[in-house]
Amino acid sequence: MSYVGIIITFVFVENFILSRFLGLCPFIGVSRKMESAVGMGFAVIFVMAMASIITTLIYNYLLITFNITFLKTIVFILVIAALVQFVEMVIQKNSPPLYKALGIYLPLITTNCAVLGIAMIAVEKEFNVFESFVAGVSAGAGFMLSIVLMSALREKFETEWIPKPFRGMPIAFITAGLMALAFMAFDKALLKNLLG
Amino acid sequence: MKQENKPNKANWDFKQILLVGSKLFVIAAISATLLSLIYAVTEPAKQENILAEEKETLSVLIASGDIGPKEAVNSMQFKQVISRWIVREAGNPVAVVLQLAGNGYGGPLSLMAGYKLDGELINAKLMVNTETPGLGKKAETDAYMNKFRGKGGTGSGYPLPVNKEMLAEQQQGSSAGSTTVFQVKRPANFAEWLFGKPKGNVDTVTGATITFTAVSGALEAGSDYVKQTWGGAE
Amino acid sequence: MIKELTKGIFKENPLFIIVLGLCPALAVSTEVINAIGMGAGVIFVLLGSNVFISLLRNFIPEKVRIPCYVIVIASFVTIVDMVMGAWLPVLSRNLGIYIPLIVVNCIILGRAEAFANKNTVGRSVMDAIGMGIGFTLSLLLIAAVREIFGNGTITLFPIPFLQFDGIIRIPGLSSMPARVLGLSSGALFVMGYFKALFNWLEQKQKESAANSLVEPVIQEQ
Structure with missing residues (x-):
C-alpha cells in the first residue's frame, strides 16, 4: 500500500471510531465540549504515533528474532503504559502549557483500545516502521476528526429539546451511527479511483 | 502537589x-x-x-487425480503465489492448486485456488482472512466464488473479472445468470418473502469492494502464473 | 454473596449501565456466535484475573499495582487467544484483533482495581461471574437484534449429526433484511436505543422508589 493509500485508509475508510469502534469509550466520554475534544485528539495522535513506531520496532526486531511473538499482547500493553507515563513526565517537566492542555487526557489513553489497536493492526498488516508511523498518525487524525465533529454536534444538542431517556449517551450513539453511515461514502472504490 | x-x-x-x-x-x-x-x-x-x-x-477443489506434495514458490514476478500442489493423472500434470495471498479490507487474506493448466480457474476458497466481522465476510461463502469459476483460461470464453464493471458485463452476457449479484433482488411473492434465502450482495451495501479487488487480483495473478509456467508446454 | 453475582446483570450492567468495554462489544456483535465467543473469552479473563489479583492482593506492591494487574490480565488474554487459535480457528478468525484487545477492556481492569484487590477470592469469583454474565447477556442482546433484523439469521455452531449447519434462518426476515443493522452504523444505532431503554427503565425505577418511600409508613403498621 502506498503512503497516500495508508493515510486515506486510516483517516477515512477504516476510521478507527466509525468503522472499527476502536477508542469508542473516550469518544463518547470526552466529546461534550469542543475544547476537550481537540485536546484529546492531539494527545491521541501524539501517543499513537510514538506507540506505533516503538511497538513495530520491538515486534520486528525483538519478538520475531527471539521467536516469542505470542507474548506480543503483554509486551505491547506494557510498552504503551510505560510510554504514556514517560510522555506525561517529559511534558510535565519541559512544557507546562502543553501539559496543562493534554495532561488530563494522557492517563486515559493507556486503556484506549485505539493505541493497542494500531499496534496490533501494524503487526497484522506487516507494516515496516515508517509505514506503521504513518498509519499511527493517520489513525490518530481520523480519531480526532470524528471526535471534533462529534463535539461540535453535541454542543448544538444542548440547545435542542431531546426526549429525556435519550439525553446524554444514547443520542450520542445514534448521532455517531449517522456519522458512520455518512463515512461509508469513503470506501475502497474511492481509493481505487484516486490512486488507480 | x-x-x-x-x-x-x-x-x-x-x-x-x-x-x-x-x-x-x-x-x-x-x-x-x-x-x-x-x-x-x-x-x-x-x-x-x-x-x-x-x-x-x-x-x-480437485475431484480426481493425485495431489502432489506442497511446494514453495519463490517467483519474483508473481509475488502473490506462495506455494503450489501439482495434480497428476497417470503421471502427467493436469491441474495445479495454488496458495495465493492478497490484501483485503482488514488485512492480508489467503486463498487456495485450483487451475487447469491453461489458466482456467476450477474453484477457489478463501482460507484466512481478518476482514472486519460482517463486512466482506461473504467472500468466504461458496457462492461468492461462482463468479470466478471456469474463467480465465485461454480456451474459455471469459477472462477473470477484475473489476465490478467487467463482472456486471459478464452477468448480463451470460443468459444463464442464476443469481443477480449487484442488485438487491426483491422477493417475487409472499412465499418467497417468507421462506427465501438472503439475497443481494453485502458488497454493494457495505462497500467492501476491497475484498473483491483482493480476491480477483490474487486469482488473476495465479492464472497468469499458471499460464506462464505451463502454457507453453501444452 | 448472591448480591455480588446478580448486580452485574442488571443494576451494574457493564455495557448498558456503566457503559464500559464498548469497542469489542460493538465490533463483534454482527453474529450471535461471535458474541458468545467474545463473552466466553471475557468471562474467562475476568475470572482468572479477579482470582489471581485477589490472591496476590497482599503481595502486589501498591505503587506498581496497575502494571501488575496489566500483566496478569494480558497473560489470561494471551491464553484465550492461543487456545481459540488452536481449537476454534473459525471463531478466532472472526474475532480477529478484538481478542487481544480484551486487555484494554475497561471492565476487567476496572473490576481488578475496584473489587478484586479489596475482596476475598470467593467474593471476587462471584463478582467476576456476575459481571461477565452481564456483559455476555448484553452483548448477546445486541448481536441478536443486529443479526436477526440485519441478516435474518441466527448463527450458532454447526451440529453435524443433526444435519444442522449452525444457521437458523428467520422466515420473512432472511429474504429482506435491514442490512444497515449489520454495518458499523447499525451497531451504534442499536446501542443508542438500548441505552435509552435502560435509561428509561432506571428512571421508572427511581420514580417508583421515590413513591415507595411514602408507602412504607402504611406497610409498617
Missing part, C-alpha cells in the same frame, strides 16, 4: 525500589513461563489444524 511529591520521593530508597522491582519481575517471569508452556501445546495444534484444513480444501 509539590508538598505531596517530596515525601513520596524520599520514600523511594534503593531497597524499596529493589523490592518492588523484584516483585514485578517475579510476576512477569511467572506469566511468561506459563504462557510459553501453553504456547508449546497450542502451537502444534494450530499448525495441525491448518494442515488439516489445507488437505480438506484440496480434496474439495
Whole structure:
C-alpha cells in the first residue's frame, strides 16, 4: 500500500471510531465540549504515533528474532503504559502549557483500545516502521476528526429539546451511527479511483 | 502537589525500589513461563489444524487425480503465489492448486485456488482472512466464488473479472445468470418473502469492494502464473 | 454473596449501565456466535484475573499495582487467544484483533482495581461471574437484534449429526433484511436505543422508589 493509500485508509475508510469502534469509550466520554475534544485528539495522535513506531520496532526486531511473538499482547500493553507515563513526565517537566492542555487526557489513553489497536493492526498488516508511523498518525487524525465533529454536534444538542431517556449517551450513539453511515461514502472504490 | 511529591520521593530508597522491582519481575517471569508452556501445546495444534484444513480444501477443489506434495514458490514476478500442489493423472500434470495471498479490507487474506493448466480457474476458497466481522465476510461463502469459476483460461470464453464493471458485463452476457449479484433482488411473492434465502450482495451495501479487488487480483495473478509456467508446454 | 453475582446483570450492567468495554462489544456483535465467543473469552479473563489479583492482593506492591494487574490480565488474554487459535480457528478468525484487545477492556481492569484487590477470592469469583454474565447477556442482546433484523439469521455452531449447519434462518426476515443493522452504523444505532431503554427503565425505577418511600409508613403498621 502506498503512503497516500495508508493515510486515506486510516483517516477515512477504516476510521478507527466509525468503522472499527476502536477508542469508542473516550469518544463518547470526552466529546461534550469542543475544547476537550481537540485536546484529546492531539494527545491521541501524539501517543499513537510514538506507540506505533516503538511497538513495530520491538515486534520486528525483538519478538520475531527471539521467536516469542505470542507474548506480543503483554509486551505491547506494557510498552504503551510505560510510554504514556514517560510522555506525561517529559511534558510535565519541559512544557507546562502543553501539559496543562493534554495532561488530563494522557492517563486515559493507556486503556484506549485505539493505541493497542494500531499496534496490533501494524503487526497484522506487516507494516515496516515508517509505514506503521504513518498509519499511527493517520489513525490518530481520523480519531480526532470524528471526535471534533462529534463535539461540535453535541454542543448544538444542548440547545435542542431531546426526549429525556435519550439525553446524554444514547443520542450520542445514534448521532455517531449517522456519522458512520455518512463515512461509508469513503470506501475502497474511492481509493481505487484516486490512486488507480 | 509539590508538598505531596517530596515525601513520596524520599520514600523511594534503593531497597524499596529493589523490592518492588523484584516483585514485578517475579510476576512477569511467572506469566511468561506459563504462557510459553501453553504456547508449546497450542502451537502444534494450530499448525495441525491448518494442515488439516489445507488437505480438506484440496480434496474439495480437485475431484480426481493425485495431489502432489506442497511446494514453495519463490517467483519474483508473481509475488502473490506462495506455494503450489501439482495434480497428476497417470503421471502427467493436469491441474495445479495454488496458495495465493492478497490484501483485503482488514488485512492480508489467503486463498487456495485450483487451475487447469491453461489458466482456467476450477474453484477457489478463501482460507484466512481478518476482514472486519460482517463486512466482506461473504467472500468466504461458496457462492461468492461462482463468479470466478471456469474463467480465465485461454480456451474459455471469459477472462477473470477484475473489476465490478467487467463482472456486471459478464452477468448480463451470460443468459444463464442464476443469481443477480449487484442488485438487491426483491422477493417475487409472499412465499418467497417468507421462506427465501438472503439475497443481494453485502458488497454493494457495505462497500467492501476491497475484498473483491483482493480476491480477483490474487486469482488473476495465479492464472497468469499458471499460464506462464505451463502454457507453453501444452 | 448472591448480591455480588446478580448486580452485574442488571443494576451494574457493564455495557448498558456503566457503559464500559464498548469497542469489542460493538465490533463483534454482527453474529450471535461471535458474541458468545467474545463473552466466553471475557468471562474467562475476568475470572482468572479477579482470582489471581485477589490472591496476590497482599503481595502486589501498591505503587506498581496497575502494571501488575496489566500483566496478569494480558497473560489470561494471551491464553484465550492461543487456545481459540488452536481449537476454534473459525471463531478466532472472526474475532480477529478484538481478542487481544480484551486487555484494554475497561471492565476487567476496572473490576481488578475496584473489587478484586479489596475482596476475598470467593467474593471476587462471584463478582467476576456476575459481571461477565452481564456483559455476555448484553452483548448477546445486541448481536441478536443486529443479526436477526440485519441478516435474518441466527448463527450458532454447526451440529453435524443433526444435519444442522449452525444457521437458523428467520422466515420473512432472511429474504429482506435491514442490512444497515449489520454495518458499523447499525451497531451504534442499536446501542443508542438500548441505552435509552435502560435509561428509561432506571428512571421508572427511581420514580417508583421515590413513591415507595411514602408507602412504607402504611406497610409498617
